[in-house]
Amino acid sequence: MKLIKMIDNNELEEIGVVSSPSNLTELKVDIKEEVIGKNLLGNLCVIKSSQDGKDLLIFGQITDIELKNVWLEQSQIRGIIKQKGPISPISGDHDLHIGRLSIISVFSVDGNEIKVERLGTVPSTNSKVYLVNKKFMDEFNKIFSKDRKLSFIGKYYGTDVLIPFEFRDFSKGEGGFGEAIHLGIFGKTGSGKSWLAKMIITCYAKNAGMSIFIFDPQGEFSNDVKDKKDDKKIKWGDLLKSCGKDVEVVSIGDIRLIFDDKDKTLDVLERLLNNIGIEDFWKYFGVFSDKKRLLIRVIIQSIKYLTSKKCVVPYNLEDLLSKDFREVLKEVKNRSNEVYKDDKYQKELKRSIEQNKNIILKKWDEISKWFLKTENCKTIAEIVEEMKGKDKIIIINLADEEARKSGMFWNISIKYFILAELVNYIKKAGEEEYLKDRILNTLVVIDEAHRFAPKEKPDDEELDRLKSLLIDAVRTTRKYGIGWMFISQTFSSIDKGILDQLRVFFVGYGLNYGSEWRRLDEIMGGEEALNIYKTFGDPLVSCGERKPSFIVKGPIIPFIPTSKAIAIDALNFPEEFKKCNNLD
Numbered sequence: 001m002k003l004i005k006m007i008d009n010n011e012l013e014e015i016g017v018v019s020s021p022s023n024l025t026e027l028k029v030d031i032k033e034e035v036i037g038k039n040l041l042g043n044l045c046v047i048k049s050s051q052d053g054k055d056l057l058i059f060g061q062i063t064d065i066e067l068k069n070v071w072l073e074q075s076q077i078r079g080i081i082k083q084k085g086p087i088s089p090i091s092g093d094h095d096l097h098i099g100r101l102s103i104i105s106v107f108s109v110d111g112n113e114i115k116v117e118r119l120g121t122v123p124s125t126n127s128k129v130y131l132v133n134k135k136f137m138d139e140f141n142k143i144f145s146k147d148r149k150l151s152f153i154g155k156y157y158g159t160d161v162l163i164p165f166e167f168r169d170f171s172k173g174e175g176g177f178g179e180a181i182h183l184g185i186f187g188k189t190g191s192g193k194s195w196l197a198k199m200i201i202t203c204y205a206k207n208a209g210m211s212i213f214i215f216d217p218q219g220e221f222s223n224d225v226k227d228k229k230d231d232k233k234i235k236w237g238d239l240l241k242s243c244g245k246d247v248e249v250v251s252i253g254d255i256r257l258i259f260d261d262k263d264k265t266l267d268v269l270e271r272l273l274n275n276i277g278i279e280d281f282w283k284y285f286g287v288f289s290d291k292k293r294l295l296i297r298v299i300i301q302s303i304k305y306l307t308s309k310k311c312v313v314p315y316n317l318e319d320l321l322s323k324d325f326r327e328v329l330k331e332v333k334n335r336s337n338e339v340y341k342d343d344k345y346q347k348e349l350k351r352s353i354e355q356n357k358n359i360i361l362k363k364w365d366e367i368s369k370w371f372l373k374t375e376n377c378k379t380i381a382e383i384v385e386e387m388k389g390k391d392k393i394i395i396i397n398l399a400d401e402e403a404r405k406s407g408m409f410w411n412i413s414i415k416y417f418i419l420a421e422l423v424n425y426i427k428k429a430g431e432e433e434y435l436k437d438r439i440l441n442t443l444v445v446i447d448e449a450h451r452f453a454p455k456e457k458p459d460d461e462e463l464d465r466l467k468s469l470l471i472d473a474v475r476t477t478r479k480y481g482i483g484w485m486f487i488s489q490t491f492s493s494i495d496k497g498i499l500d501q502l503r504v505f506f507v508g509y510g511l512n513y514g515s516e517w518r519r520l521d522e523i524m525g526g527e528e529a530l531n532i533y534k535t536f537g538d539p540l541v542s543c544g545e546r547k548p549s550f551i552v553k554g555p556i557i558p559f560i561p562t563s564k565a566i567a568i569d570a571l572n573f574p575e576e577f578k579k580c581n582n583l584d
């Protein structure tokens with residue numbers, strides 16, 4: 001086996017030997033003097049050992065380096081040093097550098113086969129510890145990729161050694177993960193979350209038969225797939241297409257809140273009207289908060305009446321919401337007693353409608369656009385239907401500028417409402433497939449997740465509904481083959497019901513303070529890799545090329561069957577990523 005030969009032929013740099021005390025999960029390493037000045041933190045190491053007559057390769061990551069000098073721990077000597085400075089040969093010469101090597105994986109080597117093993121004995125204290133180099137890992141990845149579809153998104157922290165990841169689709173068949181998994185990407189603003197997400201999405205896109213939905217509240221993902229002449233742009237759309245996916249951006253202006261059931265459409269209209277503030281619209285009717293709901297009820301009743309058989313010549317709903325809306329206003333005036341008991345206020349309502357008719361009609365135009373069909377428009381049901389089993393990536397661009405461009409009435413509650421309906425329909429589509437003994441095989445990505453599933457109970461009714469739907473979906477949709485990927489700047493601002501369901505974590509720079517650190521420590525179960533996390537630099541202040549670092553934990557690194565957390569440097573996107581994944 002070439003890997004064993006490489007070790008035996010000294011092709012790897014030896015950094016020390018196993019020391020005492022060591023155990024099955026962590027080995028102490030006495031670092032050799034020649035490598036003491038080297039940056040070893042986060043480095044991947046390998047030890048050749050044997051177990052049950054088989055050659056073993058034990059891999060570990062250096063998670064800490066401790067300096068010990070037993071002489072200097074004596075207070076008399078410390079006292080002398082304080083007065084006279086370093087004492088030769090005690091200072092320096094007697095220093096011991098002890099590395100902590102967290103064992104991340106163990107493989108037995110037999111001929112050209114590599115098999116995952118469980119470590120059942122600790123290597124002896126004469127076992128040499130080597131630094132894994134690029135050549136060794138490339139060779140390992142070559143053998144390891146035989147039955148796997150490996151992808152690369154990062155390198156071991158501080159090294160140029162590529163880590164193999166496997167982003168398998170959620171199917172039960174060969175190569176599938178067997179069920180959906182939920183992922184979370186966390187880190188301060190600018191820590192590289194969205195770019196890492198783009199790499200992960202591209203890796204998932206390589207799976208035939210899998211669809212991906214991206215909720216894009218800032219329009220960032222949508223912008224990156226648009227055709228641009230500018231050579232500097234990342235042209236992510238082309239990359240996704242080269243993975244065999246059909247990519248579509250759906251803008252707010254293309255979405256319609258029309259449902260098959262007329263009553264559901266009118267319920268939605270009623271909810272939308274309730275989410276419009278007095279200042280934005282209702283003041284023109286002369287009503288204030290206590291009567292707003294009643295007036296909306298009357299508008300809906302009027303529409304229902306005018307489109308029903310009770311009306312002498314029933315109107316078509318679409319016409320009534322657009323060119324014939326004056327008829328609704330007339331009907332509302334006839335029903336003013338349903339809003340106010342007092343005659344004086346009834347007259348006041350009628351007078352306000354008459355007086356402000358033009359501005360009411362103009363504003364209504366913006367509201368009604370949500371319910372009127374146009375050439376390229378799509379209902380929420382159509383959007384979800386389109387992606388079913390069709391190798392599709394749909395990005396919903398929910399950026400406020402898009403809404404403004406569309407000329408449709410827009411506020412944050414509508415954003416929540418659309419997202420909630422999408423979540424609802426995706427879940428329903430999953431249920432339907434499940435009943436037919438199939439799965440949806442879809443990843444749903446939610447950027448800025450803390451805004452949609454906040455920890456505190458939201459005041460906004462639509463947000464509260466969205467949050468409940470999301471928590472429920474994350475809990476129930478795994479078996480339907482729907483996985484969720486949440487991107488958020490903090491842990492503490494996102495609901496625990498969601499965090500508890502995540503199996504894969506990527507944590508970028510900036511969460512080593514207060515409650516965030518406590519949460520991170522809890523999620524990582526106090527793993528040693530957190531020592532490395534403390535040394536992450538802010539990518540925003542790095543000089544030269546940006547190399548955002550992440551702690552990763554979860555069953556997506558086949559090389560680490562124990563799912564132990566490790567630290568990585570993200571690949572440079574898109575150039576290095578494309579090269580390492582043969583996507584050129």
Ligand SMILES: Nc1ncnc2c1ncn2[C@@H]1O[C@H](COP(=O)(O)OP(=O)(O)OP(=O)(O)O)[C@@H](O)[C@H]1O
Binds near residue numbers: 192193539570
């Ligand atoms: N892997 C990468 N390769 C190349 N450049 C990167 C990479 N990651 C991040 N960057 C650079 O850093 C910038 C910020 O990264 P990114 O937008 O991913 O941060 P973020 O954590 O999503 O921030 P926010 O929370 O504010 O959206 C990017 O615009 C890009 O210029």
